[in-house]
Amino acid sequence: MFRYPNGKVYKPQEDIEKRRKKSITYSNRGMTLEDDLNETNLYYLENNIAVIHKKPTPVQIVNVHYPKRSAAVIKEAYFKQSSTTDYNGVYRGKYIDFEAKETKNKTSFPLQNFHEHQVSHMENVLAQDGICFVILSAFDEIYLLEAEALLKFWGRMKNGGRKSITMDEINVSAHKMTLGFQPRIDYIKIIDKLYFN
Template identity: 70%
Template sequence: MIFNYPNGRRFTQTSEKQETFRKKEKNFTYSNRGMTLEEDLNETNRFYLENNIAVIHKKPTPVQIVQVDYPKRSAAVIKEAYFKQASTTDYNGIYRGRYIDFEAKETKFESSFPLKNFHEHQINHMKAVLAHDGICFVIIRFSSFEKVFFLPAEHLLIYWKRMSDGGRKSITFEEINDNSHALSLGFRPRIDYIKVIDDLYSFH
């Protein structure tokens, strides 16, 4: 089966041997400094769910099927499909009766975070969530020195407008540090962003 990304680049399936090597390489790369941001957040959300704290899940990546074969009447085989560009954010759910919606991003840059990591439709989605009194934010990881931040969407929208008005196309590390809440890596949960929500919205 052929999968293609939104930009037309083909998705290739690795062999079992390559996958084993990739896992070993990944385990080595992330030793002593945690997993990828997505893995950390998925583990965190499992902890919240298992302990009846919150119900928050990662949204599945939408797929557009373009070619299907029917070798048997009772079975269909997908021959080609495309990963569609997500129209909203990565995660959503509910916590203490409030709707939670957030995006997760990583960068290897040390001095700034490029705003090109976001798309116009995601920004519009965040605006809509805030307009309906939802809790919306971005979790950003600077992977080069393992810093993780909780940036409220209200601040992201300010920087996005600055770029739209002809200003800089990134958020400086200092701006993120000043307007975000630092998140430390723990054991369970891995990234306790609910604690920040408790502090910001007086959920105690």
């Protein structure tokens, strides 16, 4: 058991993050999509395959105490929206950027899972020739959908069309991935096929 300078017992951040996300389930393995991606990225890092990290959760800090002889304590802060996607890094010199999203919906993937500024960020990344995609957990499957395809569905919505991507559309436009042991979600395999032939 580890204690903070103020005597409080250490509680892993993942528990808190999971609590925030508890409305969304991700299979029944007690793992989240984020857990699987973090393990995957660690596997890539340790095996010198790619260097991809999840960005820290953006927090708006309002009040900090600076006790003498111990670490600064943030006493008041709020979760804030990120202006980018959550994951980025480098693979064979190329910039890699993605976001991961889940739905419990059985027949379609709601586009409200994405925020306007995330979509703008994806557009910016594509304009700079970066590799950009989303990893979707839906219909008991894991998919890699290229940002170019997502932007088409997003544009359709902006033009008054449907606010989701149907399961059929995902099965046609996305790349299905099978959950593995190591790495769990081998998205680099798809990136290899798509960009490094």
